[in-house]
Amino acid sequence: MLSVRNLQVSIDDNEILKGLSLEIKPGEVHAIMGPNGSGKSTLASVLAGNENYKVKEGKVFFEGKDLLDMAPEIRAREGIFVAFQYPVEIPGVSNINFLKTALAEIKSYRNLPPLEARDFLKLLKEKQKLVEFDASLTNRSLNEGFSGGEKKRNEIFQLAMLDPKLAILDETDSGLDIDALRIVAKGVNKLRSEKNAFIIITHYQRLLEYIIPDFVHVLYNGQIVKSGGKELALELEEKGYDWLKEISPTDELA
Amino acid sequence: MITEINNSLYDQFIADFEERAARIENESVYSLRKKAMEQFKLLGFPSTKVEDWKYTNVMPFLSADFTFKQPVNTNTTEVGIQQFRIAALECYQIVLLNGEYQPQLSDEIVNKNISVTSLKESYQEETFQKNFGQQLNLNKHHFGALNTAFFKDGLFITTKDNAVAEKPLHIIYLFDSDANLFIQPRHLFVFGKNSNTTLIETYVAANVNSKVFINSVSEITMGENASLHHYNIQTPHDGTVLINHTEVNQKDSSCYNNYCTSFPGADLIRNNLNVALEGENIGSHLYGLYLVADKQLIDNHTLVDHRKPHCQSNELYKGVMKENALGVFNGKVLVRKDAQKTNAFQQNNNLMLSSSAVIESKPQLEIFADDVKCSHGSTVGRFNEDALFYLRSRGISEEQAIALLINAFVFDVTEKIPIPAIQLHINKLIEQSLNELETVS
Ligand SMILES: Nc1ncnc2c1ncn2[C@@H]1O[C@H](COP(=O)(O)OP(=O)(O)O)[C@@H](O)[C@H]1O
Numbered sequence: 001m002l003s004v005r006n007l008q009v010s011i012d013d014n015e016i017l018k019g020l021s022l023e024i025k026p027g028e029v030h031a032i033m034g035p036n037g038s039g040k041s042t043l044a045s046v047l048a049g050n051e052n053y054k055v056k057e058g059k060v061f062f063e064g065k066d067l068l069d070m071a072p073e074i075r076a077r078e079g080i081f082v083a084f085q086y087p088v089e090i091p092g093v094s095n096i097n098f099l100k101t102a103l104a105e106i107k108s109y110r111n112l113p114p115l116e117a118r119d120f121l122k123l124l125k126e127k128q129k130l131v132e133f134d135a136s137l138t139n140r141s142l143n144e145g146f147s148g149g150e151k152k153r154n155e156i157f158q159l160a161m162l163d164p165k166l167a168i169l170d171e172t173d174s175g176l177d178i179d180a181l182r183i184v185a186k187g188v189n190k191l192r193s194e195k196n197a198f199i200i201i202t203h204y205q206r207l208l209e210y211i212i213p214d215f216v217h218v219l220y221n222g223q224i225v226k227s228g229g230k231e232l233a234l235e236l237e238e239k240g241y242d243w244l245k246e247i248s249p250t251d252e253l254a
Numbered sequence: 255m256i257t258e259i260n261n262s263l264y265d266q267f268i269a270d271f272e273e274r275a276a277r278i279e280n281e282s283v284y285s286l287r288k289k290a291m292e293q294f295k296l297l298g299f300p301s302t303k304v305e306d307w308k309y310t311n312v313m314p315f316l317s318a319d320f321t322f323k324q325p326v327n328t329n330t331t332e333v334g335i336q337q338f339r340i341a342a343l344e345c346y347q348i349v350l351l352n353g354e355y356q357p358q359l360s361d362e363i364v365n366k367n368i369s370v371t372s373l374k375e376s377y378q379e380e381t382f383q384k385n386f387g388q389q390l391n392l393n394k395h396h397f398g399a400l401n402t403a404f405f406k407d408g409l410f411i412t413t414k415d416n417a418v419a420e421k422p423l424h425i426i427y428l429f430d431s432d433a434n435l436f437i438q439p440r441h442l443f444v445f446g447k448n449s450n451t452t453l454i455e456t457y458v459a460a461n462v463n464s465k466v467f468i469n470s471v472s473e474i475t476m477g478e479n480a481s482l483h484h485y486n487i488q489t490p491h492d493g494t495v496l497i498n499h500t501e502v503n504q505k506d507s508s509c510y511n512n513y514c515t516s517f518p519g520a521d522l523i524r525n526n527l528n529v530a531l532e533g534e535n536i537g538s539h540l541y542g543l544y545l546v547a548d549k550q551l552i553d554n555h556t557l558v559d560h561r562k563p564h565c566q567s568n569e570l571y572k573g574v575m576k577e578n579a580l581g582v583f584n585g586k587v588l589v590r591k592d593a594q595k596t597n598a599f600q601q602n603n604n605l606m607l608s609s610s611a612v613i614e615s616k617p618q619l620e621i622f623a624d625d626v627k628c629s630h631g632s633t634v635g636r637f638n639e640d641a642l643f644y645l646r647s648r649g650i651s652e653e654q655a656i657a658l659l660i661n662a663f664v665f666d667v668t669e670k671i672p673i674p675a676i677q678l679h680i681n682k683l684i685e686q687s688l689n690e691l692e693t694v695s
């Protein structure tokens with residue numbers, strides 16, 4: 001589904017990703033863990049198409065198509081969704097109108113008929129319930145004045161509404177209390193299927209107790225330094241990130 | 255300050271005035287005209303050396319060959335006017351063609367407390383004589399003086415004390431001429447005590463082939479406790495210059511709401527909106543919206559004049575500027591010595607869609623009272639790129655995302671419009687001009 005090969009990314013001449021490779025198949029859940037500043041959000045932003053990040057080397061294919069060639073909206077319509085670590089507040093754009101517009105454009109791109117108003121509302125209700133998203137928030141301006149937790153919940157609500165093939169959750173767990181975390185995890189687990197895939201970015205293994213990953217990757221200093229099964233998350237939790245310094249290839253070179 | 259460029263137009267005016275003197279229509283009106291003419295001779299047309307016209311150069315627009323004559327054979331019909339109606343709005347439609355009231359194209363006002371007539375037929379009326387020319391400062395306003403000297407006709411609308419207009423009055427100013435037209439409409443609106451009215455003024459041009467220079471003056475008087483919702487919807491097309499001067503005088507406990515919306519089209523729009531709060535417990539709310547496209551100039555000058563204590567004014571003007579557009583906002587809030595306990599707020603925000611668009615924003619506070627709450631501010635900004643990216647990352651195209659963000663930007667103003675049909679109409683005009691803006695780029 002997603003194939004990242006030797007991805008090298010910089011921002012303002014700072015190299016952030018230094019040759020990252022990753023293969024994801026439909027139905028899989030991958031966790032990416034790593035200390036602050038290791039480049040996790042950078043990876044998410046590059047996959048979403050944020051042009052502030054410059055791709056110096058490498059290729060990314062999504063279902064066989066060159067992802068890096070696509071505008072952000074095309075990527076979304078092809079089925080990529082990033083739940084951002086810091087969702088933007090957009091005063092004056094109503095949440096509901098925004099979702100309606102997004103859904104209409106995605107449907108039209110996929111040659112699907114647009115949703116009738118009634119069906120849209122039905123879908124809205126259903127997904128609100130799924131992620132226990134407060135209906136009053138749906139009618140407000142997009143993220144405006146939302147608490148940190150509400151913003152994260154809104155990202156997952158959008159994810160549920162737009163039904164992407166590949167969802168990338170960037171530290172959705174930070175800022176959520178344990179109850180909210182359970183709800184989000186429950187929602188994600190319900191959305192999981194043989195056809196879609198998830199990348200869960202986190203630096204605590206807490207969330208991974210609820211969303212069990214098939215693979216865990218450790219991102220350190222712009223590279224994946226270790227990959228393994230779900231038990232790797234526990235190992236990281238125990239040892240912290242310090243021991244990574246010993247195995248980091250970049251450090252070896254330095 | 256008469257420059258060469260408009261010498262011929264200036265001479266034309268002098269000749270016209272002398273011809274007019276030969277057929278005096280009314281003694282007191284004529285003496286006011288004479289005073290105004292003397293004043294105009296002193297002032298001339300404003301050059302950019304005049305502070306209030308610093309960024310707005312009218313001179314190039316005065317060099318065309320204009321006629322002052324009313325065109326006769328215009329073929330404006332009921333059908334032609336349909337397109338300027340506001341959909342789904344129940345209202346009294348009042349049509350003016352080239353500044354002249356057209357009763358046959360207008361609705362009959364069945365409400366006996368509201369009177370709509372042509373201005374020149376009202377010179378004998380007591381209300382006319384008491385109010386006409388009372389508010390406009392001829393020494394200061396070049397075009398105001400010119401209008402006073404030369405106006406031919408316009409509207410005279412009055413409402414009785416306690417009158418409630420059961421539906422809005424929608425005035426459609428239509429301009430249609432095969433020759434270049436210089437036209438100076440003059441209106442007087444007098445609203446009685448405790449009256450409640452919605453007045454919509456729509457500016458449109460029906461003929462795209464000739465130039466129209468409109469120099470309009472309106473005087474509005476509001477009695478005690480009167481309420482007025484006043485809309486200006488300006489959609490004239492290219493080749494049009496609109497100088498729109500409005501003087502508002504408010505008495506105790508009255509409430510004035512102005513919504514001034516200007517859309518791309520005209521070469522130049524200059525609005526002067528002067529509101530005098532001549533009483534206590536008055537509320538004045540001024541909302542403005544201007545969308546300016548390439549090579550256009552939209553200039554809003556407002557004056558909120560607090561003369562008495564315990565009043566509130568609130569002003570919010572928002573502008574969207576595209577390509578080589580030029581926008582001017584000059585808002586003055588004056589709080590006189592007697593106007594204690596004044597609350598006055600003013601804000602001007604501008605969204606620049608291109609780096610070559612220019613906005614000159616000048617909010618001014620002049621406060622001579624000591625116990626007041628006043629604030630003002632002005633912002634000029636580009637798109638929030640993060641917001642744009644966020645919307646696109648959800649599958650929304652760049653154009654749609656931009657439209658959403660522009661709508662969000664102007665929302666603070668449009669949401670203030672209390673009548674849904676008018677709000678919808680304004681939103682449609684916004685959408686239309688955005689689409690036009692898009693195709694231009
Ligand atoms: N917009 C930016 N401008 C400059 N530096 C940035 C920017 N975004 C990220 N960085 C830098 O890139 C590195 C990786 O950041 P990020 O991808 O956010 O890490 P993580 O999500 O793993 O905490 C950090 O050193 C950060 O300071």
Ligand SMILES: [Mg+2]
Pocket residue numbers: 040041042085170171
């Ligand atoms: Mg991060």
